[in-house]
Amino acid sequence: MGSAAGFIGFLTNNVITFVFVLSLLVFVHEMGHYLVGRWSGIRIMAFSIGFGPEIAGFTDKHGTRWKLSLIPLGGYVRFFGDEDASSKVDVDQLSAMTEEERAQSFAGAKLWKRAATVAAGPIANFILAIAIFAVLFSVYGRTAADPVVAMVTRDGAAAEAGIKPGDRLVAIDGVNVTTFDEVQRYVSLRPGRTIALTVERDGQKRDFQIVPKLVEDADQFGNKMEMGRIGIALIDPVVTVVEPAGPAAKAGILAGDRLIAIDGNNVATYYDIGRYVSDRPGKNVVLTMQRNGQMRDFPVVPKTVTDTDASGNKRDVGSIGIGPIDPLIGSIVSDSPAASVGLELGDRILSVDGRAVGSVGEVQRYAAAHADKPVSLSVERNGQTRDVSVTPKVSEELDAFGAPAKIASIGITDGQKPPKLRYQSYGPLQAIGEGVRQTVNIVSGTFEYLGNVIGGYMKADQLGGPIRVAQMSGQMATLGFSAVLQFAAILSVSIGLLNLMPVPVLDGGHLMFYAIEAVRGKPLGARAQDIAFRIGFAMVLSLMVFATWNDISSRLG
Incomplete structure (x- = not known):
């Protein structure tokens, strides 16, 4: 991030959510061990959330010490x-036990009881993920x-394969698809490998043979990742509004122009361009546009504006002044609050109640949460910059699914x-089924990624450690509690899989x-197990160091 203050800010913004998410997952994992162990008649000495010195705790009537420890x-x-x-057997203590004590020890339990107790931890993580997904599907639908x-x-x-706008994707490699997300998910995990698209x-x-290309993409928070792409999109990136006197307007770009490429790199969405431009303030870029069926190149120099990311960190980014890359007003409803205070097409919204915004969508979401309350x-x-006060009013509109909904807006x-x-609701059993499907998708996707790394199709730098988990926890918190829960479900599956690795x-x-x-x-034998545990510890430590190095490298750029 470039400074100690920035790193401290990063920790402050993310650590609380990180500790909550990780503590929840650890508690469920260890509770799986605990419940099956108790059911098997094994005495449990301690149940700890965290490692190191105890912060607080109590001892129950069964002699189990429940505690919170310093390192979360x-x-x-x-x-x-x-x-x-680590459940390494104390050989000396075991040999000194009476038969009754031995029967209550972990090492003295029957083999199937030990196996069930150990397997219960990862299984609990999978069950938690299924439960979270099921709740989200039943409450929010999809x-x-x-x-x-x-x-x-x-x-x-x-x-190159011959796909055209208007084509409906029916199947991939013989498997039927019903949503655009299914296509994206399948393609993203198969760069460099031929797939059959129907x-x-x-x-x-019609059937087409397509080889997805490996590209580096970034999410809405700027987290970079590699994935396969075939170059299709749901929305045509047509310029909807041009900022008066902005870089794009000065270059001659007009509303209605279709964005084709930037610096020779093909684009499929506004986001492709927005990310590219934001990294190049003050540097010349060439936009290739289509107008009336003709291709034209427009040299543009992005101006520098200050942006605030999801963690509250400010940085200088590039802006060319076209919507919806930039927070420009592309349409105004007549007789709306926005119209009454004199807002015009092409106006750039810099902030709402002092909070910097990066899109009109952010303004819309803020207004929806402040019905009948003046916002600045x-x-x-x-x-020229001017401040206006506008009061969002509630009106009935059709949502994305065509259903009437009351929402506060400035128009x-x-x-x-x-x-x-399209919206789909789920009953309890359907929601559980979708929860299982989502969990299976994460498991299969993880193995696909590892296979891509081993096969040389992708790099291993996407493996993240605690710093990245903390960062993503904080980012999800900015999207709401449901996003945090979804992230927790994904992470729970990852923890379950990691713990099932055949590593001592x-x-x-x-x-x-x-x-x-x-x-x-x-x-x-005890010596063989001791050597294996040492090797396993070294392997786990090496993985943690590698993942943490990836975290640090990604933050340093």
Whole structure:
């Protein structure tokens, strides 16, 4: 981030949500161990959230010490007879036990009880993820866009294969698809590998062989990631409004121009251009536009504006003054609050009640939450800044699904026509089924990514550690509690998978030992287990160092 103050700000903005999410996942994981262990008759000495010195705790009637520990990066359940929190057996203590004590120890329990107790932790993480997804689906339902192509990127993989705007995507590699998200998810995990895409065009089905290209993309928070792309989009990136006297206007760009490429790089969405421009304040870029069927190049120099990211950090970014890349008003409803205070097409909204904004959508969301309450807008027009007070009023509008809804608004949009979306509600059983499907998708996606890394299709720098988890936790918090829960569900699956790796120290390593014991008829010797645990610890430590280095590298740029 470039400074100690920035790093401290990063921690302040993200650590609370990070601790909440991680503590929830650790508690559920360890509770899985605890419940099955208790059910198996194994005595439990300690249940800890966190490692290191105890901060607070109590001892229950069964002799279990429940505690919060200083370092909130995990937790453990310590069973009777364990040498430490990794469930390594204390051989000396075990040999000195009576038969009754041995029966209550973890090492003295039957093999199937030990295996069930160990496996219960990761299984609990999967169950938690399914439960969270099920609740989100049942409460919020799901919005989805039909897999109909609106835009085909020039020279992209889809264009080279012969895909055209208006094609409906029917199946990928023989598997039917019903939403655009399904297509994106499948393609993103298969860069450099041929896929078969079935489309419907003019009532006829046609098959195309396409090889997704590996590209580096970024989400709304600027987090960069590699993924496969074939060059299709739901929305045609047509300029809806041009800022008067802005860089684009000076270059001759007009509303209605279609964005084709920037500096020779094909674009499929406004976001592709917005991200590229924001990284180049003051540097010349060339926009390739289509106007009346003709291609034209426009040299543009993005002006420098100050942007505030999701963590509250400010930085200088580039702006060219076209909507909806920039927070420019693209349409105004007549007789609306915005019209009554004199707002005009092309006005740039700088802030709302002193909070910097990066899109008209942010203004709309803020207005919706402040019905009948005056809000202050800082607006730039022709290089001049003025402040206006406007009061959002409640009106009945049609939402994205065509249903009437009451919402507070000041009557402005960015001028874009949103894609046609459909809404699907879920009953309890359907929601659980979708929760299972989402969890399975995350598991399969993780293995696909690892396969891509091993096969050389993707780099391993997307593996993140605690710093990245903390950063993403804070970012999700800015989107609301439901986003935090969704992130927790995804992370819960990841923790479950990580713990099932056949590495000593992890749950999967213990299960590997039990499988060996089942085949041999007796456990591995103490020395062999000790060596294995040391190797496992070194492997886990190396993975943590590598992931943390990725975190630091990504933040330093």
